[in-house]
Amino acid sequence: MARRTTIANRWFLKSFSAVVIVLVLLDIVLYCMFRSYFYSTVEQTLRSELNVISTVLTRYYNSSSTGSGTNYSNEVRNTVESFTKKDRMELMMINSEGKVVITSSGFEPSNSYDMPDYDYAVKDEGGIGTYSGYQSNGEKVMAVTSLLETGNTNYNAVRVITSLSKVDKQLGIIMIFIIAISGAIIILMLVLGLYFIKSIVMPLRQISVNARKIAKGDFGVHIEEKTDDELGELCRVFNYMADELENSEKIKNDFISSVSHELRTPLTAIKGWSETIATSPGDKEVSKKGMKVISEESERLSNMVEELLDFSRIQGGRFNLNKANMDVFAELTDAVIIYSEKARQENKTLLYDEPQEIVTIFGDRNRIRQVFINIIDNAIKYSAADGHIIVATAVTDKAVIITVEDDGCGIASSDLTKVKAKFYKANSTVRGSGIGLAVADEIVAAHDGTLNIESELGRYTRVVITLPVAKKDEQ
Structure with a gap:
């Protein structure tokens, strides 16, 4: 070696x-x-x-x-x-x-x-x-x-x-003097050089040691920032990386705990009602109620598994889109219709003025509908009791803008920058995996669009989706 x-x-x-x-x-x-x-x-x-x-x-x-x-x-x-x-x-x-x-x-x-x-x-x-x-x-x-x-x-x-x-x-006397000066310069340079090298090597060694600790799962390590130069910037970036990794690890652990809980809840319901139906074969009312619960919880499980699969595809770079010209308002209307009944059952009002015009975008029909469903579903979940969800549209020369606003609990400013992160849940009391919004953001970005969130804690949350309209040569 x-x-x-x-x-x-x-x-x-x-x-x-x-x-x-x-x-x-x-x-x-x-x-x-x-x-x-x-x-x-x-x-x-x-x-x-x-x-x-x-x-x-x-x-x-x-x-x-x-x-x-x-x-x-x-x-x-x-x-x-x-x-x-x-x-x-x-x-x-x-x-x-x-x-x-x-x-x-x-x-x-x-x-x-x-x-x-x-x-x-x-x-x-x-x-x-x-x-x-x-x-x-x-x-x-x-x-x-x-x-x-x-x-x-x-x-x-x-x-x-x-x-x-x-x-x-x-x-000879002059040369002795010159050689002495040269020797002093060499010694001074050696001392200063070794000090300078030490000031570089020591933090680098600390970074190397701490990097190995991070590789073993210890994300609490930090490096003292002694200088304000490139080395100090490297230490700051390293500490920032360690903090982000620690935060990501915490979010991931919370996600695993949340998903485990979210999976356990419908499975428990399905198992419980299955046993109830099995022990009460002649009770049609119990069977009907039980089958309804089993159907709803199965749908929940299916949606969660689909979100996890989408997330896995995004992480693995296998997130493929089948793009074609599509009417974006038609997909939005379908999503509103699907969730209107859910809003009514929860005693909430879903307001939507269906546009009469046809706006064409170049995108994946199913994925765009998935984005609308996720955003509207979140708005219903987080809106206040007897609240209102407003779905609005606007069209410019180059883009179509869809806005979904609820009058719910809102999002704290400290959480607003993280809410689109994978695994992140601003409100742990609300059911969900915490990756639906991250997947929606990835889908919109893959369509060259943007998904922005505006919110004020205790008042409202507004999601603004902007998608480019199809060019004339694509229509």
Whole structure:
């Protein structure tokens, strides 16, 4: 099994490593820049000194009557011996054979000098050569040689040389400072990065742990919301999800309890009256009453089972519609007729002014009638004693609007947003499975329509169904 790559590992391998590489490259670039600057400064200083000395000697040579005589030699020797900057650099005179003849240090000239700069000067058109490197004794130096335009073979060139040890030492101090800053940046970034990664990883681990708890059925878990960023939003969404799952679980349990009760009631009635009829075979009145109860309760069971089947089809994505052009008001009228008798038996008034026009929609006739039946049935159930149920219609250019209003107990504002949810029952004292309205909402949505509920607790409930009329090319 491959080792799991954590966020911290990925951050270290990518971001942290990239920063370290950039800092190292930056240190190298800075070193090269400072080295170039310091060495260029030393070279300019040497060239400046060399230019002054060369100018003085050339002028003296040109002004001397003999040029190569004793006076010129003395002047050269005096210039070299009186060189004022011998504590920082050394002045040398070189003959035409490339040998040092005089030095400002006072040491006897040696033929063992390594002078690549003299060779460069001889080859250079301008007569100037520069060299930086190590001498035979291991000392790092920089030297500049300039050929004299005098024609004197004894003093053919002037050379200035200086040690680079102090420059390299200064350069080393600067680089130590730069490396120390880079190291501090790396350490600071490591500390802040680990803190930042921890602030991300810990909530994610908590989410992972709580997600496993939710998977096992524990919906009461929550995550502390410490930040107001994307991670905080993730925690809020997770807590919202946990609350919704807990609420859904509660609704589902209530639904199971409600359905169990709703199934038990008609089954108990059917069983009881069946036994009564069986024990009273000669009593026609009892048999007639019992058969009526059995028929009604069987119808209730059939409707409940049909609702459960519809709900199962919706959940499984197998909710198919057989759409065709249909008269929506004809189906509404049939539903009103079916429930008019029920309203009368419960001493309630169902008011409906049947439209005379024909309005065509493209839909499933049976499903649309199922929606109307469910809405009207609910209105009768929840309306007040001796109450009124009003069924009204309206038509626009693009839609037909059916409104069913009752003057019953109404729905609390806290329940109004949930009343179309699956399994939800705003009033647990009223018989029903709690999924009929959810199924009706799904059916209307499948017809590109809307089902909206308006209510005021203790006064009324109004259901507004809007369905698009069939287009001319569909009619």
